[in-house]
Amino acid sequence: MAPYRGAILDVDGTLVRGDDGLPGMDTGIRKLREEGIDLLLCSNNPTNPPEDYVERFAAHGVRIDAEQVLTSALVTAEFLEAEHAGSDLFVVGETYLRDLLRERGFALRNDPDAVDAVVASIDREFDYETLAQAFWALEGGAAFVGTDPDVTIPAAKRLVPGSGAILNAIAGVAGREPDRVLGKPSREAGAAALDRLGVPADEILVVGDRLDTDIALGDGIGATTVLVRSGVTTPDDLAEATVRPDYVIDSLGEIETVLGDGA
Secondary structure: OOOOOEEEEOOEOOOEEOOEEOOOHHHHHHHHHHOOOEEEEEEOOOOOOHHHHHHHHHOOOOOOOHHHEEEHHHHHHHHHHHHOOOOEEEEEOOHHHHHHHHHOOOEEOOOHHHOOEEEEOOOOOOOHHHHHHHHHHHHOOOEEEEOOOOOEEEOOOOEEEOHHHHHHHHHHHHOOOOOEEOOOOOHHHHHHHHHHHOOOHHHEEEEEOOHHHHHHHHHHHOOEEEEEOOOOOOHHHHHOOOOOOOEEEOOHHHHHHHHHHHO
16 A cells, blocks of 8 residues: 555646546546545636536546535635635636635625725736726735736647736736735645645645646645646756656656555
């Protein structure tokens, strides 16, 4: 039996790319489950509810429960509940994030002079007027929170701009960095993942394709880290990395080599 009881798995670039399952995804998940390892899918995508992941993986013949999905939107909502309860928000983001924050009791306002915090995220309808309003809210002293730092995200054929691109645009015009950026690799994301798994960090694998989010998250909580080459990290990125993974494999399908090494 492997010495691991939990695994935090990145989604895009690790398990899937667009709607397509990556090679080894199903066999890797099956092997982890055969070893009795509890799984948590952890994504910096703030645009989809956990139920969408259930359907997405069911299409590939893989069963995932909604409770096994943690997204940057959920981490952000939990942070705001803890640190900004009752705040009025100006939200740069898409429908799911907005609906989630309303469900958690926040009022979303379009008046930049009447909000307590700006929450910034990927928004594929982001425009000049929205940028101006976010700028004005921050000029008025609103708190500045981002859902996740991903400047780019993998789509079906190539990388596209992510939440980090929106954050950088707002930060640039406002002349200030976000007060908090949630999602991986933040301490809030790490704490939320540990809480959901209920397993000590030294008995957890963190598997992902990004050094600055997935591997940094695992390093931050003290877990064993596994980089997969199926996503965005290049050999040059790995050679120059300051945060280095414990293992590097081509895909999740090779996770058995990690489990065997730790047995």
